[in-house]
Amino acid sequence: MDVMGDKATLLETGRFAQQADREDPGEVAEEMRYRIAAEAGDVGAMSVLGSLLLRRGDLDGAESLLRGATAAGDRAAANNLGVLLHQRGYVDEAAGWWRIAAVAGSAAAAHALGRYHRERGDEPAAEYWLRQSAEQGHTLGAYALADLLEHRGDVGAELWMRTAAERGHREAAYRLARALDKRAERECPGESGARERSARREGPRTGARADRTTTATEKRATPTERGAVATEKRGAPTEKGAARGEKPGGRPGAKPGEKAAGKPGEKDQGKGREKGREKRALSLLEEAEQWYRQAAARGHRRAALHLGAILEGRGELKEAGRWYLTSAKDGEPRAACALGFLLRDAGDTENAAVWWLRAAQDGDGNAANALGALHAERGETQTAERWYRAAMDAGDINGAYNLGLLCAEQKRTAQADQWYRRAAYAGHREAANALAVLLLQGGDAAGAEPWFSKAAEAGSVDAAFNLGILYAGRGDDAAALRWYERAAAAGHTEAALQVGTARLRDGDEQEAERHLRCAAGGGSAEAAYRLGTVLDARRPAAAEPALGEPAVRKTECEEWYERAAELGHRRAQVRVGMLAAGRGDVVEAARWYRQAAEAGSRNGAFNLGLLLAREGSEPEAALWWTRAADAGHGRAALRLALLYARRGQLAEGQRWAARAVDLGPPEVAERAARLGEALRQELTA
Numbered sequence: 001m002d003v004m005g006d007k008a009t010l011l012e013t014g015r016f017a018q019q020a021d022r023e024d025p026g027e028v029a030e031e032m033r034y035r036i037a038a039e040a041g042d043v044g045a046m047s048v049l050g051s052l053l054l055r056r057g058d059l060d061g062a063e064s065l066l067r068g069a070t071a072a073g074d075r076a077a078a079n080n081l082g083v084l085l086h087q088r089g090y091v092d093e094a095a096g097w098w099r100i101a102a103v104a105g106s107a108a109a110a111h112a113l114g115r116y117h118r119e120r121g122d123e124p125a126a127e128y129w130l131r132q133s134a135e136q137g138h139t140l141g142a143y144a145l146a147d148l149l150e151h152r153g154d155v156g157a158e159l160w161m162r163t164a165a166e167r168g169h170r171e172a173a174y175r176l177a178r179a180l181d182k183r184a185e186r187e188c189p190g191e192s193g194a195r196e197r198s199a200r201r202e203g204p205r206t207g208a209r210a211d212r213t214t215t216a217t218e219k220r221a222t223p224t225e226r227g228a229v230a231t232e233k234r235g236a237p238t239e240k241g242a243a244r245g246e247k248p249g250g251r252p253g254a255k256p257g258e259k260a261a262g263k264p265g266e267k268d269q270g271k272g273r274e275k276g277r278e279k280r281a282l283s284l285l286e287e288a289e290q291w292y293r294q295a296a297a298r299g300h301r302r303a304a305l306h307l308g309a310i311l312e313g314r315g316e317l318k319e320a321g322r323w324y325l326t327s328a329k330d331g332e333p334r335a336a337c338a339l340g341f342l343l344r345d346a347g348d349t350e351n352a353a354v355w356w357l358r359a360a361q362d363g364d365g366n367a368a369n370a371l372g373a374l375h376a377e378r379g380e381t382q383t384a385e386r387w388y389r390a391a392m393d394a395g396d397i398n399g400a401y402n403l404g405l406l407c408a409e410q411k412r413t414a415q416a417d418q419w420y421r422r423a424a425y426a427g428h429r430e431a432a433n434a435l436a437v438l439l440l441q442g443g444d445a446a447g448a449e450p451w452f453s454k455a456a457e458a459g460s461v462d463a464a465f466n467l468g469i470l471y472a473g474r475g476d477d478a479a480a481l482r483w484y485e486r487a488a489a490a491g492h493t494e495a496a497l498q499v500g501t502a503r504l505r506d507g508d509e510q511e512a513e514r515h516l517r518c519a520a521g522g523g524s525a526e527a528a529y530r531l532g533t534v535l536d537a538r539r540p541a542a543a544e545p546a547l548g549e550p551a552v553r554k555t556e557c558e559e560w561y562e563r564a565a566e567l568g569h570r571r572a573q574v575r576v577g578m579l580a581a582g583r584g585d586v587v588e589a590a591r592w593y594r595q596a597a598e599a600g601s602r603n604g605a606f607n608l609g610l611l612l613a614r615e616g617s618e619p620e621a622a623l624w625w626t627r628a629a630d631a632g633h634g635r636a637a638l639r640l641a642l643l644y645a646r647r648g649q650l651a652e653g654q655r656w657a658a659r660a661v662d663l664g665p666p667e668v669a670e671r672a673a674r675l676g677e678a679l680r681q682e683l684t685a
Contacts, residue, residue: 043069054254056082070097075104080114091116093201102129107138115144139167145485146172165291170298177291177303178536179283183603187527188281290547296323309337317612319343333362340370349374360387365396372402381406398425403432408438424451429458433466445470456483461490468498488515493522509534519562530559533573534651565592566594570601577607586611597624600633609636629656634663638672654679 037045048063065085071079078101083092095116101109114130127148133141146160152652158179164172289310295303304327305462311315311320321342327335338361342351353374359367372387384406391399404419417438423431436451449470457462468483481502500515513534519527535557554562558579564572577592590611596604605628612621622643629638635661644653657679660672 019390038065043074047074047080048070050077051080053165054080059084059088070100073104075101075109076177077107078104079106079109079112082109087111102132105136107133107136107141108243110136110299111141114141115330118144118148122153134163137167139164139169140316142167143169143172146175149423150175155208157298159245166295169297170295170300170303173295173298173304174300174303177226177288177295177306180288184281184284184288187284192221201655229600251466296326297328301327301332304330305332305335305338312338312342315519317346328358331362333359333364333367336362337364337367338372345504346371360390360394361462363394365391365399366619368394369396369398369402372399372406376406383412397426397428397431399631400426401428401434402435404431406682413438413442426620427458429455429460429463432458433460433463434464437465440470442578456486461487461492461495464490465492465495468495488518491518491522493519493524493527497527497530500530504530504534520563523567525564525569525572528560528567529569530576532557532564535560568599570596570599570604573599574601574604574607577604581607581611597627600631602628602633602636605631606633606636606639614641627645629663632663632666634660634665636677637663638668641672641675641679645675650679650683654683 020129031049033048034045035050038049042164044602047066047069050062050069053059053062053065063081066077066084067073067080071083078097082094082097082101085091085097095113098109098113098116103111110129110133114126114128114133116126117129127145130141130145134145142160142193143164146157146164149160156334158176159679161172161176161179165176213633289307292303292307292310296307304323308320308323308327311323319341324335324339324342336355340352340355342352343349343355353371356367356370356374360371368387368391372384372391374384375381375387376384385403388399389401389405390401393399400423402418404423407413407416409420417435420435420438424435432451432455436448436455439445439448439451449467452463452467452470456467464483464487468480468487469484470478471480481499484495484498484502496515496519499510503509503512503515513531516527516531516534518600525626535555537552539555539557543600558576561572561575561579565576573592573596577589577596580586580592581589590608592610593604597608605624607626609621609624612618612624622640624638625633625639625643629640637656640658641653641660644650644656654676657672657676661669661676663669
């Protein structure tokens with residue numbers, strides 16, 4: 001009968017079953033049997049019948065039965081009498097009966113008594129009774145003990161949390177998973193950080209969109225002018241930087257191949273320890289995932305959210321969507337928001353908007369930002385602004401930043417300044433960077449610099465790059481280089497290009513190559529071209545292949561030239577065309593020359609003309625030479641002068657010869673002057 005009484009303890013759930021509209025005949029018959037036995041003086045029947053009435057909500061009927069069974073020494077009845085009295089508000093009297101039941105060995109009563117003492121701040125007594133309950137195998141006792149120990153920072157908390165989780169307590173399973181996640185982060189920072197952010201759904205976006213910051217157009221903010229190549233043109237600072245490539249390798253300040261100082265074998269030992277930490281962290285993360293899965297399967301909505309984020313990060317989008325859906329249906333707004341992003345990425349913006357709306361109405365600021373971005377893309381600026389304001393009301397400062405972007409796009413500078421400032425003062429680093437850009441656009445460089453500095457110190461890579469541009473514009477190349485290096489170390493492509501260019505000027509070719517590789521790997525066409533020139537300068541002159549031997553394979557510098565050419569770099573396109581022509585591949589050469597010429601390259605137009613002239617297409621060659629000469633190419637003008645002279649069009653030839661004299665270079669000007677004089681004499685003869 002003790003077991004029956006313990007199972008009937010209602011304190012464990014805090015819910016009381018209501019009487020059904022239609023009673024089960026079997027239950028009615030069973031209750032009647034207990035009632036007859038109780039009236040005959042059966043203590044066990046009195047205890048069970050009292051617990052049944054208590055569960056039904058009949059407190060008056062239950063109390064007399066439970067008091068009678070308790071007086072006869074039934075510990076389950078004493079426990080349930082405590083529950084009844086607690087329900088009626090007689091808390092201290094309830095604790096007295098729980099104590100009687102707990103001393104008699106009731107684990108449920110010990111749990112209830114432990115919670116009673118904890119609510120009153122008596123932690124030693126609470127720990128004693130909760131430990132009694134937990135050690136008797138009571139699941140809720142184990143969980144409550146773990147919660148108490150965790151609150152005190154006791155290392156034994158995880159053991160009891162694990163015990164409760166293994167016995168099926170879903171909240172314990174979830175909290176154990178969170179503890180394992182945090183320990184993995186301490187073991188190997190960064191391993192579980194993305195998962196942590198994924199579950200929070202705050203901050204800047206990751207691959208899993210867990211902590212996505214939505215801008216007004218879901219694109220980078222509009223710059224005043226993109227950061228151009230340092231040796232060609234100083235670009236204006238940008239609100240958002242260029243695409244970021246791989247981070248430069250090696251320790252800061254170390255040259256390639258330079259060994260770190262230390263004892264022999266110390267580096268290998270350090271690597272071994274690092275690998276050990278990574279292995280332990282991965283093991284902890286795997287175990288955490290299993291506990292998330294167990295809690296989610298039992299209906300824990302936050303566990304389902306975390307599990308969805310883990311699966312999404314691994315690319316298992318279908319299963320991630322199922323768990324997000326489960327969590328969202330249970331009322332978790334962050335899961336609804338995440339599901340919206342998942343649907344949006346799959347191209348289903350309509351259903352994405354439905355889930356974002358649901359999450360935003362439940363107070364999720366990130367979802368409100370996403371809705372704002374969606375309406376901004378559709379040109380519905382008033383609706384977008386309303387949702388960005390809703391995001392701010394929900395405590396998401398990204399809403400103010402996005403409002404600033406929206407106003408900036410509409411040329412509402414004063415309002416943009418206001419919203420950027422609000423976000424920047426709240427610690428939004430990209431808003432600080434955007435505010436600085438806005439001030440710089442208005443000519444207030446002095447006011448912009450502190451905001452750039454604040455954003456850069458807070459970790460904004462774009463702001464660090466923009467500070468480099470600001471100092472370079474003042475002629476302070478040393479300060480500019482320091483900020484470029486900082487941005488480059490964080491993976492900023494354009495900053496890496498600037499550092500590589502500066503190192504080339506200083507003659508440090510190895511460091512230049514390292515940074516250029518980073519920038520080129522990040523998609524910079526200029527960096528790929530410059531890297532090609534660095535490698536090309538080292539390349540020994542290739543000997544012509546003997547008859548019957550295969551052609552020489554492409555060198556690395558050619559591959560970088562081609563990458564730059566494919567990205568639209570005109571000088572690289574001309575260079576690739578020249579290399580193809582050198583191999584005898586006229587078709588490939590013509591393709592690259594034509595591509596460069598059509599993009600405005602005068603060298604491309606001139607070389608294409610030479611190629612066409614050699615192939616007998618002189619009229620078309622003349623067209624491309626004309627285009628090159630009009631763009632200031634002296635050799636093209638000289639070629640046209642010679643062409644017209646051969647055709648007998650002396651006046652036209654003399655005109656182009658004069659043009660070649662003006663354009664140069666000196667050797668071309670000298671030849672053009674002699675040709676022009678000869679044509680003049682011919683015309684006056």
